[in-house]
Amino acid sequence: MLLLCSLLGLLCSVLQAQDVSVSNRRTSNIGEDVTFSCTFSSTDPTVRVTQIMWMKGTAKLAVYNPQHGTYVEDPTHFQMVDQSENSATLKILRIRYTDEGEYLCEVTTFPGGNMKANTSMIVKATPQNSAEANTKVVAGDQEQVVATCNSVNGRPPARITWHATIPGNVSNNMVNNTDGTYTVVSQYLLTPTWTADGMPVTCIINYESTDYPIPLKLSVQYTPVVTIEGFDDNWHLHRNGVYLTCNGKGNPPPTSYIWKTADGSPLPASVRAKDNVLYVDEVDERVNRSFLCEVTNALGSRASRQDVLVREHAMQTQTNAGAIAGGVIGGILVLLLLAAIIFIVIKRGSLQSKKDRGTYNQKPRAFGTNKQSEQFTYQDDGELDKPLKGGVPMRDSGLSPSLGDEDYDEEEEEEERMKYKVLEDDEEEERFNEVGPMLQLRPHHPIDSYLDDDMESQTDGSIISRTAVYV
Numbered sequence: 001m002l003l004l005c006s007l008l009g010l011l012c013s014v015l016q017a018q019d020v021s022v023s024n025r026r027t028s029n030i031g032e033d034v035t036f037s038c039t040f041s042s043t044d045p046t047v048r049v050t051q052i053m054w055m056k057g058t059a060k061l062a063v064y065n066p067q068h069g070t071y072v073e074d075p076t077h078f079q080m081v082d083q084s085e086n087s088a089t090l091k092i093l094r095i096r097y098t099d100e101g102e103y104l105c106e107v108t109t110f111p112g113g114n115m116k117a118n119t120s121m122i123v124k125a126t127p128q129n130s131a132e133a134n135t136k137v138v139a140g141d142q143e144q145v146v147a148t149c150n151s152v153n154g155r156p157p158a159r160i161t162w163h164a165t166i167p168g169n170v171s172n173n174m175v176n177n178t179d180g181t182y183t184v185v186s187q188y189l190l191t192p193t194w195t196a197d198g199m200p201v202t203c204i205i206n207y208e209s210t211d212y213p214i215p216l217k218l219s220v221q222y223t224p225v226v227t228i229e230g231f232d233d234n235w236h237l238h239r240n241g242v243y244l245t246c247n248g249k250g251n252p253p254p255t256s257y258i259w260k261t262a263d264g265s266p267l268p269a270s271v272r273a274k275d276n277v278l279y280v281d282e283v284d285e286r287v288n289r290s291f292l293c294e295v296t297n298a299l300g301s302r303a304s305r306q307d308v309l310v311r312e313h314a315m316q317t318q319t320n321a322g323a324i325a326g327g328v329i330g331g332i333l334v335l336l337l338l339a340a341i342i343f344i345v346i347k348r349g350s351l352q353s354k355k356d357r358g359t360y361n362q363k364p365r366a367f368g369t370n371k372q373s374e375q376f377t378y379q380d381d382g383e384l385d386k387p388l389k390g391g392v393p394m395r396d397s398g399l400s401p402s403l404g405d406e407d408y409d410e411e412e413e414e415e416e417r418m419k420y421k422v423l424e425d426d427e428e429e430e431r432f433n434e435v436g437p438m439l440q441l442r443p444h445h446p447i448d449s450y451l452d453d454d455m456e457s458q459t460d461g462s463i464i465s466r467t468a469v470y471v
C-alpha cells in the first residue's frame, strides 16, 4: 500500500484531500437577511469535525460544536442554522452597512487540526429617488430654487445632474446617514422670468452606472401678461361685427378680464364687453379711442392698451391678396415698358445701320487706342434673340455710329451709349450685359464680302468671333 501510494503519490494526495468551502462573496442590500454556508469535506472517514466557527475579522460571531451545541455572540443579529456533522451556516439578520467586510469560517478537526476559508460581503442600498418643481416660485430678479431632486438613503451615493433648456445653477448637497447610506439633494436655481413657466427640466440620478431621469416642468408664478388682438387698422364707420380679444396668460390662471377706456370714461354704448372679448356691433365715432384690458390673477393685475382709429371709409388695399395683386399688375406693367423700350431701340438700330452703310464708311474712329481700328457700326441682323456670349472684350471695338447732324437728340443719345461702350470695367460690362439693349457689332468695311468672314479682326491684332453679341 505504501509502495502504491509512493508510486501514485499524486493520486493518493488527491484521494486524501480535505477542504473547507464557503459561499461566494456577495453584494446585498441593507435590511436583507444573508446566509453564508461553511462545509468541511474530507476523503478520510476517520477525520472528525469538532468545531465550526464564523468570524468577521478577528471578532467571533458564532460557534458550532457537534457535542456542545451552538454559541452566537449577538443573537439579535446572527444565527447559526443548518448545522450538521461537517457544516454550519451563518445567518445575518437585516444586514447593516457595518456588516460589509471579510468573513472567515474556521473548521477544527480531530485529528487534522484547523482549516479556514473566507468570503466577503458588500452592502448596498437602493436610494429612493424623487424630484419636483418648486410651485411656489414667483417671477422676480432674485435667484431661486426652481426644482429639487433627491436621492435618499443610497449606498453608494448617487450622482445627480440636470438637463435643462433654460440655463441655471446647480447646488448639490450630500448627507452621510448614520446607517451608512447617503442622501443627495440637488437644487436647480435660476432667476425666474415668466417665460420659464412650464419649461422642461430633467433631473438625472445616476446610481450604480444607471441613469434614472425624472422629467419636470418648471412652475413660475407671474401676474398676467396681456395682449389684445383683433384690430386690423381698418375699422371704418358702419363696419359690422368687429371685436377685440384680450389674451391673458398667467400663473395661476387669470380669474377676471375687465375692459375699460383709456381715459377712464365709461365704455361707450356701442361696445359690449363679455369676458375677454370686446364686441363692436357697428363701428361709430364713439369707438374712436383707446381701450384697456385688465387681467387679474391671484398675484395681481396687468393691463394692455389698444388704440383704435376709426376711419371714415374702408381702406382700399387692406388685404395681403390686394397687395399681391397690385404687385403682379405692377410687374406686368414694368415688363411691357421694357419690351416697348427694347422694341424702339432695335428699330432705331436697324434704321441707323441702314443709314451708316451709305454715309459713314470713310471716317475712321478709335476708342481707347491709338492704333488704326476697324470700323464698326450697329447692325440689326435679326439675331437679337440669340443668347449672349460673354467674355468678349469691349474696349477695342471702335464703334463708329454714323449720325446725321440734323438729328441732334439722336446723336446725344448715341454719344451717351458710346460712353458706356468704352468702359473698361468688367463689372460695368456685366451690368450692361444684363440691362442694355442687345446690338450686334459688325465690321463696317468697304468690301461687303468681309462681312461673310466669321471672324473679326480687332484693333489690338487679335481676332474674335463675329457672332459675339455686344450689349
Ligand SMILES: *[C@@H]1O[C@H](CO)[C@@H](O)[C@H](O)[C@H]1NC(C)=O
Binding pocket: 175, 176
Ligand atoms: C461622507 O462620506 C463620504 C464618502 O464616504 C466621505 O468622503 C465624506 O468625508 C463623508 N462626510 C462626512 C461629513 O462624514
Ligand SMILES: *[C@@H]1O[C@H](CO)[C@@H](O)[C@H](O)[C@H]1NC(C)=O
Binding pocket: 237, 285, 288, 309, 310, 311, 312
Ligand atoms: C378718429 O380720431 C382721429 C384723431 O384721433 C381723427 O383723425 C379721425 O378723423 C377720427 N375718426 C372719425 C371717424 O371721426
